[in-house]
Every structure is written in structure tokens, then in C-alpha cells.
Amino acid sequence: MNCLDLRRAAMLDPRRLDTEALAHVERCDACRDFLAQALELEAQIEHALRTPVPHGLEARVVRNALESPRFTRRHALAAGLALATAAGVALLWKRNDPLALAGIDFVVFEEAQAIADAKPADVKVLARVVREMGVSLPAQLGEIRYVGTCPFDGLTAHHVLVKTPLGKVTLLLIPSRPLASRAVASAHGFEAAVVPAAVGSVAIIASTPRSIARAETLLKSG
Ligand SMILES: [Zn+2]
Structure with missing residues (x-):
């Protein structure tokens, strides 16, 4: 295991490392410090989950963004069948789009450092951005493990790390980057799709096309 692997594992579940x-x-001193920060963030997320939010749309968005997944086996199987079809379509993806490729490079080379350098997460900002962009982060997407902002492709991206039933998914929400049509890339063992939103675009990076398809469907479900 190298430092990057450790940092990924620590962000996904710092309390249950193998x-x-x-x-x-x-x-590794650097990773020991990183783990301490990850545990602190974990505590902040837990605190945010316990903080009551006011009623209304924004409250629902915040709650949806933070709620843990309640996935039954039956739901997972049904979703799996639907997604097998999506994964088949995904196999037709070919050309590497530069922005999608930049998303993969971000995950492979920069994500751990972006997490280490980021300021404390602000879920209210994320809720506002999600609403303004016209996307949704429903509870069944998975457990949100990290929220932060970071530079991406010369712009500011809202960086969200989600632990989903199909593995880790990185979302980069880029409100200031309009996109004409969906584009994809595949590199370094990762898959990425950039999809247009009502405002801006979202890069989705995951280890399989199936995981991308699942996240993409759920992001558009709002
Ligand atoms: Zn290390």
C-alpha cells in the first residue's frame, strides 16, 4: 500500500482501515497526520448529521446530501439489473475527452493532496451549489465521505467523495463550466464521464462504467 492508497482508504472510512x-x-508520519485529519473530518460529518436543519427544500437537500444509504438487498439487485443494461451501453464509450481525462488525472494524481489541503467542509455551500446546478444528491447515491472545494481545469470545483454500493465515486461539480454534451474517458484503471447540468457540468469518476452510470442516473433524478 502506498500513500495515495492509504489516503483514499482513510477518506472512505478512517475508522475501519484494514x-x-x-x-x-x-x-509513515505524513499518513499518520492525514489519518488524524480524516478522523477529525469524520467527527465533523457526524456532528453535521446530528445538527437539526430547518424544514423546506434546502433542508431536504442538505438531509439528502448527508443521509446514509438505506439500501436493501432487493433494491440493490433491482438496481443492478437496470444498471447492467447501462453498463452495456457504457461499453460503447470510446474516445477520451480531455475534460473527462482531466477528471481521472485529478483522482489519480491530485485528489489525496486536494483533500489534505482543503478547508473544512461546508455542507450548506454544497447544498446551494447542487440546487443552483439543478442536480441532486439523493441518499441512495451513497454515503458522502468528503466535501471540499479545489482548483480543477482552471476553475473552482466542488469536490465530493461518495462511498457507494459500487465503490468509491468522485464528483467534481463545476458550476462555471458549461458543457454542450456528455463526454467520457478511460485511463489508469478509472472511468470518467462529464455531464452537462442545468448550470455548469459535473465530472463523475469511478472505477467501473457501471458505477458511473449509477451515479449519473441518481444525479439526474432530482
Ligand atoms: Zn504514507
Whole structure:
């Protein structure tokens, strides 16, 4: 396990690291510091989940953004069948779009550092951005593990890390980047799609086309 692997694992679930990750933390000072920060963020997220929010649309968005997934096995199977079709379509994806490719490069080379450098998460800002962009972050998307802003492709992106039933998904919400049509890329063992939103665009980066298709469908469900 290298430092990047450790940081990913720590962001997904800092309280349940495997023995390999724990061994790495034992011998790496930088990752020990990173894990301490991740645990602190985990505590902040828990606190945010306990904080009551006012009624209304914004409240619902915040709650949806933070709620843990309640996925039953039956739902997961039904969703899986629907997504198998989507994954088949996804296999037709070919050309690497530069922006989608930049999303993959971000996840592979910059994400861990972006998380380490970011200011504390502000879920209210995320809720506003999500609403303004006309996308949704429904609870069944998965458990939101990280929220922050970072530079991406010369613009500011709202960086969201989600632990989904199909593995980790990185979302980069870019309100100031309009997009004419959906584009995709595949590199370094990752898949990415950039999709137009009502305002701006969203880059979705995950390890499989199926995971991308699932996230994309749910983002548009609002
Ligand atoms: Zn390390």
C-alpha cells in the first residue's frame, strides 16, 4: 500500500482501515497526520448529521446530501439489473475527452493532496451549489465521505467523495463550466464521464462504467 492508497482508504472510512493500511500508518508520519485529519473530518460529518436543519427544500437537500444509504438487498439487485443494461451501453464509450481525462488525472494524481489541503467542509455551500446546478444528491447515491472545494481545469470545483454500493465515486461539480454534451474517458484503471447540468457540468469518476452510470442516473433524478 502506498500513500495515495492509504489516503483514499482513510477518506472512505478512517475508522475501519484494514491491517495493511494500519501497517502503513505505523511507518509513515505524513499518513499518520492525514489519518488524524480524516478522523477529525469524520467527527465533523457526524456532528453535521446530528445538527437539526430547518424544514423546506434546502433542508431536504442538505438531509439528502448527508443521509446514509438505506439500501436493501432487493433494491440493490433491482438496481443492478437496470444498471447492467447501462453498463452495456457504457461499453460503447470510446474516445477520451480531455475534460473527462482531466477528471481521472485529478483522482489519480491530485485528489489525496486536494483533500489534505482543503478547508473544512461546508455542507450548506454544497447544498446551494447542487440546487443552483439543478442536480441532486439523493441518499441512495451513497454515503458522502468528503466535501471540499479545489482548483480543477482552471476553475473552482466542488469536490465530493461518495462511498457507494459500487465503490468509491468522485464528483467534481463545476458550476462555471458549461458543457454542450456528455463526454467520457478511460485511463489508469478509472472511468470518467462529464455531464452537462442545468448550470455548469459535473465530472463523475469511478472505477467501473457501471458505477458511473449509477451515479449519473441518481444525479439526474432530482
Ligand atoms: Zn504514507
